[in-house]
Amino acid sequence: MNPIRAFRNWRLYNETVRELNRLNARQLNDLGINRADIEKIARQAL
Numbered sequence: 001m002n003p004i005r006a007f008r009n010w011r012l013y014n015e016t017v018r019e020l021n022r023l024n025a026r027q028l029n030d031l032g033i034n035r036a037d038i039e040k041i042a043r044q045a046l
Contacts, residue, residue: 009046016042 001009020028020038028035 016045
């Protein structure tokens with residue numbers, strides 16, 4: 001993987017984690033997401 005692509009993936013992962021962490025428990029529940037699964041979901045977004 002080239003460095004530019006790796007950097008973009010890293011940024012996308014971090015942005016996804018930050019956005020999901022901003023949601024409260026009810027909002028996450030409405031989306032069917034458990035707080036413990038946020039990092040897993042962010043990795044799948046890549």
